[in-house]
Amino acid sequence: NAGVMQNPRHLVRRRGQEARLRCSPMKGHSHVYWYRQLPEEGLKFMVYLQKENIIDESGMPKERFSAEFPKEGPSILRIQQVVRGDSAAYFCASSPGLAGPPFYEQYFGPGTRLTVT
Amino acid sequence: AQSVTQLDSQVPVFEEAPVELRCNYSSSVSVYLFWYVQYPNQGLQLLLKYLSGSTLVKGINGFEAEFNKSQTSFHLRKPSVHISDTAEYFCAVRSYSSASKIIFGSGTRLSIRP
Numbered sequence: 001n002a003g004v005m006q007n008p009r010h011l012v013r014r015r016g017q018e019a020r021l022r023c024s025p026m027k028g029h030s031h032v033y034w035y036r037q038l039p040e041e042g043l044k045f046m047v048y049l050q051k052e053n054i055i056d057e058s059g060m061p062k063e064r065f066s067a068e069f070p071k072e073g074p075s076i077l078r079i080q081q082v083v084r085g086d087s088a089a090y091f092c093a094s095s096p097g098l099a100g101p102p103f104y105e106q107y108f109g110p111g112t113r114l115t116v117t
Numbered sequence: 118a119q120s121v122t123q124l125d126s127q128v129p130v131f132e133e134a135p136v137e138l139r140c141n142y143s144s145s146v147s148v149y150l151f152w153y154v155q156y157p158n159q160g161l162q163l164l165l166k167y168l169s170g171s172t173l174v175k176g177i178n179g180f181e182a183e184f185n186k187s188q189t190s191f192h193l194r195k196p197s198v199h200i201s202d203t204a205e206y207f208c209a210v211r212s213y214s215s216a217s218k219i220i221f222g223s224g225t226r227l228s229i230r231p
Contacts, residue, residue: 042221056218
């Protein structure tokens with residue numbers, strides 16, 4: 001059973017370009033979470049999605065950032081008009097079910113390291 | 118709301134010495150507690166988790182952690198570290214309730230000296 005897959009692993013964008021980060025959850029998982037890790041910091045929650053629904057986007061910046069998890073295909077985190085401050089590692093996690101008992105673990109992907117030049 | 122505090126940003130330790138990485142949390146609701154490890158340029162790997170029951174939790178690679186409800190702590194320990202334990206360690210919490218996000222501490226960098 002393959003783990004959570006993210007691509008690309010490294011992405012370089014110039015200021016003003018768009019970045020598209022993809023996450024394929026583990027087989028059988030229908031819940032996806034995106035986290036951002038700024039240099040020298042811990043991970044910060046961005047957004048939680050189920051298939052075709054955004055459940056919690058309380059950690060998403062108000063502008064330029066969007067996320068989707070379509071019925072078919074991977075989840076996409078899209079950053080428009082990137083700025084240097086967007087340089088970070090973006091991690092995706094997936095789980096099979098909801099929060100609360102019973103416990104469902106989140107499995108993390110290897111991350112996408114975005115560098116904005 | 119929940120928050121996690123890791124008091125030590127860096128912990129240098131000699132090989133084969135014991136180590137304790139400290140973690141305190143605050144939450145108005147019941148939470149699950151976790152320790153994750155991140156090796157350089159890699160993703161996160163779950164070391165151990167506390168869901169309920171025994172307050173002493175054993176994880177992978179010889180690590181263990183003790184949940185102390187009165188002190189709202191979840192310190193990570195290992196009796197004898199190896200060079201291969203060099204990594205960043207993150208303490209984290211997640212609410213029982215409908216919010217599914219994990220709240221991470223800022224991390225502790227463990228560096229092992231030969």
